[in-house]
Amino acid sequence: MSSKAAPTASTAPVPTARIPYRHILVGPVLVALPALLVLLLISSESWAAHARIWAWAAVDICVLSGALALTARRGIHRLAQQALQSREVFLSNFAKAQRLMQRHALAADCLLLLGAGAMAVAIGALDPYREYYYALLIVAAIFVPYALYKLLKHARPILNPPALASGARIAARALTRAQAPALWALVDEASARAKTAVPDHIVIGLDSSFYAADAPLYLNRAETPLEGRSLFLSVPYLAYMTREELAVVVAQELAHFTGGEVKRTHQFAEVYAQISHYMSHLHAEATMIEQAKGHWWGTPARKLVGFFLTNFTPALDQWAAERTYVVDALGSAAASPQSAALALLRLTTLASVIQPLLAEFAHNGGRSPHPDGLLASVFEAVSKAPTLDPLAHLDGHPFHPREAQPCTRQRIEMLGVPVTAELAQLASNREPSGLLEELGLR
Numbered sequence: 031m032s033s034k035a036a037p038t039a040s041t042a043p044v045p046t047a048r049i050p051y052r053h054i055l056v057g058p059v060l061v062a063l064p065a066l067l068v069l070l071l072i073s074s075e076s077w078a079a080h081a082r083i084w085a086w087a088a089v090d091i092c093v094l095s096g097a098l099a100l101t102a103r104r105g106i107h108r109l110a111q112q113a114l115q116s117r118e119v120f121l122s123n124f125a126k127a128q129r130l131m132q133r134h135a136l137a138a139d140c141l142l143l144l145g146a147g148a149m150a151v152a153i154g155a156l157d158p159y160r161e162y163y164y165a166l167l168i169v170a171a172i173f174v175p176y177a178l179y180k181l182l183k184h185a186r187p188i189l190n191p192p193a194l195a196s197g198a199r200i201a202a203r204a205l206t207r208a209q210a211p212a213l214w215a216l217v218d219e220a221s222a223r224a225k226t227a228v229p230d231h232i233v234i235g236l237d238s239s240f241y242a243a244d245a246p247l248y249l250n251r252a253e254t255p256l257e258g259r260s261l262f263l264s265v266p267y268l269a270y271m272t273r274e275e276l277a278v279v280v281a282q283e284l285a286h287f288t289g290g291e292v293k294r295t296h297q298f299a300e301v302y303a304q305i306s307h308y309m310s311h312l313h314a315e316a317t318m319i320e321q322a323k324g325h326w327w328g329t330p331a332r333k334l335v336g337f338f339l340t341n342f343t344p345a346l347d348q349w350a351a352e353r354t355y356v357v358d359a360l361g362s363a364a365a366s367p368q369s370a371a372l373a374l375l376r377l378t379t380l381a382s383v384i385q386p387l388l389a390e391f392a393h394n395g396g397r398s399p400h401p402d403g404l405l406a407s408v409f410e411a412v413s414k415a416p417t418l419d420p421l422a423h424l425d426g427h428p429f430h431p432r433e434a435q436p437c438t439r440q441r442i443e444m445l446g447v448p449v450t451a452e453l454a455q456l457a458s459n460r461e462p463s464g465l466l467e468e469l470g471l472r
Contacts, residue, residue, distance in 0.1 A: 058096035058142060062089050064149050080163065081155035084148050091145035095138045102134035103337060110341035117349045121297050124342060128304070131338050132189045139185070139330045140178055147174035185331035191307035199248040201396065202235030204256060213469045216273060217261065217280050220364040224281035226288045230258030234471065236404055237264050238381070238388045242283035259287050265471070266384050266408045267377055269462045274365040275373035276465065282361035282370075294353070301346070308335045351436040355444045362445055371447035375457040378438045379420040383411050405472075413460050420457040424449065 066089060109123040109130075147170040154166030207214045213232060221228045233247065233256070241262050246255035261283055268276065286295040362370035391397070391404055400407040412418070424439040435441070442449060466472035 058092035058099075058145070062092035062145070062149070064088075064153060081152050084152035084155055088145045088148035088152055091141050091148060095141035095145060098134050098138035098141065102130045102138065102334075105130045105134075106338055107341055110345060113342060113345035114348060117294065117352070120345050120349050121301070124301060127338060127342065131334055135334050136182075136185055136189060136331070139181060143174055143177050143181065181330070188308075188331040188335060191304040198243070198245065199250075200233075200235060200237065200262075202233045202237070202247075202249050202262065204249060204260075205232050205234060210470055213471065216277060216469065217284075220277035220280045221284055223277070224285065224360045224364040226281055226284035226360060227259060229261040229284065229287070231256045231260040233260055233262045234265050234268075235262065236266060236388060236391065237262060238266075238385050240264055240267070240279050240283055242286050244287065265466070266388065266405065267380060268471070269405065269408070269466050270376060270380060270412070270459070271373065271465055272369070272463055273465065273468075274369035275376065277364040278361040278370045278373045279377075281364035282357045285357045285360040288360075298350070298353070305339065305346070308339060347436075351440070354435050354441065358441055358445060367445040367447050368453075371442045371445050371449075372453060372456055374438050374441055375420045375423075375449070375453065376459075378423045378426045379418060379457050380412065381426070382423060383415045383418070384408055387411055409462060415460070418458045418460060420454045421449070 066085070106127045109127045113120040113123045151163070151166050151170050154163040157163050205213060210232065217232060218228060220226075229242065231247075233249065242259065243262070244259045246257055247260050248255045261280065263276075263280075271279070358370060358374075387404070387407055390399075391407075398404040398407050400410065424442075425437045439449070447453070
C-alpha cells in the first residue's frame with residue numbers, strides 16, 4: 031500500500047488569536063485619565079502651569095505607548111496570518127514578529143512607566159505651596175528609572191532567546207562499523223532503500239527519542255566532539271522494536287540530512303529552540319521568593335510572549351506537519367507503510383511507561399532503582415504496567431527533542447494504514463523483541 035502525498039498549504043484562513051484591544055489599552059487609559067482630570071480642573075488657572083505641562087506630557091506619552099502596543103500586536107497578528115502561505119514566509123515572518131515583540135512592545139511598556147511618573151508629578155503640581163510637587167518630583171525621579179531598570183532586567187531575558195548552541199553534550203556511546211557491523215549494515219540498507227544520506231556516526235544512549243544531528247556532539251566527558259552527521263538511537267525503545275520498525279525510524283531521521291531538508295532542519299531547529307525558551311518562561315511558576323525578588327516585573331513580557339505563540343501556533347503546526355508527513359513517507363520506503371505505522375504506534379504507547387522512568391533516572395543523577403540497571407527497570411515497568419493500550423495513545427505525540435510533530439493518529443492516516451485490532455495488539459507487546467541481541471548491542 032503506498033503512502034499518501036503530503037498535504038499542501040491550505041489557502042483558507044486559519045483563525046489566530048484575537049488582538050486583546052481592551053487589555054492593551056487598559057494601562058495607557060488608566061494612566062492618562064488622572065492626567066486628563068488634572069487638565070480639566072486647572073484649564074484656566076495660571077498658577078498651575080507646571081501641572082498642565084506634566085499632565086499633557088503624561089497624556090502624550092500614554093497615547094504613544096498605546097499606539098506602539100497596538101502596532102506591535104497588529105503586526106504580529108498580520109505576520110502570523112501570512113505565515114500560513116509557505117514555509118519560507120513562516121520562517122521570515124517569525125523573525126520579523128520577534129523583532130516587533132522585542133522592540134516596539136517593550137518600548138510601549140517603558141513609555142507607560144514614564145507616563146505614570148509624569149501623571150504622579152502632575153497631581154503633585156496641584157499643590158499651590160509646591161510641597162507635594164517637589165516631593166513627588168523626587169520620588170518619580172528615583173522610582174521611574176528604577177522601574178525601567180527592573181522591567182528591562184526581567185523582560186529582556188524573556189523576549190531575547192539565546193542563540194542556538196553549536197554543539198551538545200550527551201551521555202551516550204559511539205559505535206564504529208567494527209564494533210557494531212550488524213547495526214551499520216541495517217542502517218546502510220535503510221538508507222539505500224529510502225535514498226537518504228548515510229550518517230558518519232551512530233550513537234546509542236538512554237535518551238527518550240531517536241534523532242539525527244549534524245552539529246558537534248560531545249559524548250560524556252570527552253573534550254573532542256563527533257563532527258559530521260550523527261544518528262542517535264534510544265536503547266530502551268530499541269529493545270522492543272523489530273528490524274523493519276528500526277529501519278523506518280532510521281530512514282525518517284536520516285531524511286533530515288537529505289536534499290533541501292538540511293537547511294530547513296537547521297532553520298526549524300532554531301525556531302523550536304526559541305519557542306522552547308519562550309514556553310519555559312511562559313509556564314514558569316512564580317514562588318513567593320521569586321515574587322519577593324520582583325518576579326512580577328516580567329508579567330508584561332510573558333503576556334506578550336503568550337500572544338505571539340498563540341498567533342504563530344497554527345502556522346507552526348501546519349508546516350511541522352507537512353515536514354513530518356514527507357519524512358514519514360521516506361521512512362516507510364525503507365520497509366513498508368505498515369511497519370512505519372506499527373513503529374509510530376509502538377513508540378507512542380511505550381513512551382507512557384518509559385519516559386517517566388527516564389525522567390526519574392536523569393533526576394537521580396543517572397542512578398537506577400533496579401540493581402541490574404536502567405534497562406532492567408524498563409523491562410520490569412513495561413511488563414507490570416497496568417494498561418498498555420495503543421488505541422488510548424492515538425492522539426498522543428511521539429516525543430522529539432528538536433521538533434513538534436502531529437499526533438500519531440494523523441501520521442498513521444497519512445501513511446494510508448488502517449488502525450486495526452491486529453495492529454494495536456502488535457504494538458501492545460510487552461516482551462522485548464531481541465533486536466538488541468541480534469545487533470550485538472547487549
